[in-house]
Amino acid sequence: MAATGLRMGVVGGSIAGCAMAIAGTRAGADVTVYERSDGELQDRGLGIVVPPALHGELVALGYLDAAMPTAPVTEHVWLTRSPGRGRTREIARQPSPVTPCNWGRLWQSLRENAGGARHHRGRPVVSVERAAAGGALVRTAAGEAVYDIVVGADGHRSLTRQAIAPGLRPSPAGYLVWRGTIPMSVVAGAPRQLELLRKAWITLGFPGGHGIFYLIPGVAGTDPDDRLLAYAIYFRGPTGAGDPAPHVREIAEEHFPDEWADIVARGEHASLVCHPVTDLHAPRAADPPFVLAGDAAGITRPHTASGAVKALQDALCLEGALGACASPAEALLRYGTERTAEGSRLVELGRRLGAAQVERTPDWGAMGQAEVDAWFRAALAGTKSYLYEG
Ligand SMILES: Cc1cc2nc3c(=O)[nH]c(=O)nc-3n(C[C@H](O)[C@H](O)[C@H](O)COP(=O)(O)OP(=O)(O)OC[C@H]3O[C@@H](n4cnc5c(N)ncnc54)[C@H](O)[C@@H]3O)c2cc1C
Structure with a gap:
C-alpha cells in the first residue's frame, strides 16, 4: 500500500475535504484537515443529487452511513406554462433514477466517517508551497507543517490550485x-404537485431559463415525510443584486x-442564495505533492448535478490509486490522469446543458415528448450524464 505512514494534509473540510480524508485514512495515511470556517458546515443545507449506484457504493465502503436519509425518485418530468394561461402543461417525462440528499446531512455523514483524521476547525491555511526536502509546507496562523501529500479541497477559490495553475479563475457563464x-407545509397545500414530486424531479421551462424542483430530506430527524422542497432557478434576467427572495418571486x-x-410566493425561503454560474477546469488535477x-479541481455548471458527485468520486479514485500503486507519486499521477479527464468532460457537459436550457432556451410551449427527446439528445451530443441516461 503506497500510503502506509504517509502524511497527508487536506485544505478544506467540506464535502471534498471530508471525503478525501476518509480516502487517505482508509489507504493508511496519517491525515490532518484544515477548515477555515469555525461554524458547523451542515448549516449550508441545500439539495444535492447523486447517482443511486454511487450512493450505494459509498455506503458499502463506509464513506456514508446507511441511515443518512435520502429522497430517491425515478423520473424526470418537464413542465411549462400553457401559452397565454396560468396552467401547467407536462411536456415530457423520462426515466431518471436519482438520489437527492440534504447537503448538510451528506456533509455530516462524511465528517463522522472522517473521524480517523485530525480536524482543525477555524484554521485557514494562508499558504502552501513545495518544501525543499520534499513534500509540501502548509502554513496557518498557528504554525506550519510538512506533508508528503497536500490535498486542495478548498473550493472554487482554491488557494492550493494556485500551486498547480497560478492565476486560473472561474469563467462566468453569463447567467445566475x-x-x-x-x-413542506407550503407544498402540502398543493397535493397534485406533491404527488408528482414524490416520484419525480421537475424541470420547469420558461423563456430565458428554467427552474429545477425536487424534494430532499429535512435538516434533522429520520421521518421519511420530513422533507424540504429544494429549487434552483436559472435565468439570464435581473442582476441578482439585493435580497434574492423578491427576485425569485418575480421570476415565478x-x-x-x-x-x-x-x-x-408562499414559501418562506431558507438557505436562499443567488450567484453567478461559472465553470473552471484545472489543467492538472494532481502535480505531486499536490x-x-x-471544486478546487474544477467547477462544472450545476446543470450536471455533478460537483459533489465528482468530489466523492475523486476520493474513491485516490483511495484506489493509493492502494494499487507502488509509490505515492505513481498514485498521484494515476489520479491526475483519471480525474483531469473527468473534470474536463463535466465542464463540457455543463456548457452543453447550460447552452440548451438557458442561453438558447427552446420554445418550450411548442414541444412534446418526441421534441424534448430529440432536442435533449442533440444537446448531449453523445456526452453522458447520469441524470439523462434514461
Ligand atoms: C445551484 C447548485 C446546485 C448544485 N447541485 C448539485 C447536485 O445536485 N449534485 C452535485 O453533485 N453537486 C451539485 N452542486 C455542486 C456542489 O454543491 C459543489 O460542487 C460541492 O459542494 C463542492 O464541494 P467542495 O468540498 O469541493 O467545495 P466547498 O463546499 O466550497 O468547500 C470548500 C471548503 O474549503 C474551505 N476553505 C477554503 N479556503 C480555505 C483555506 N485557505 N484554508 C482552509 N479551508 C479553506 C471552505 O471554508 C470550505 O469549507 C450544485 C451547485 C450549485 C451552485
Missing part, C-alpha cells in the same frame, strides 16, 4: 442561479404556471 428550499410570477408560482479535489 437562485437556489433555496421551501418548507412572470413565468411559472400559477400553481408553481403560488408555492414559490492533489486537487472537488
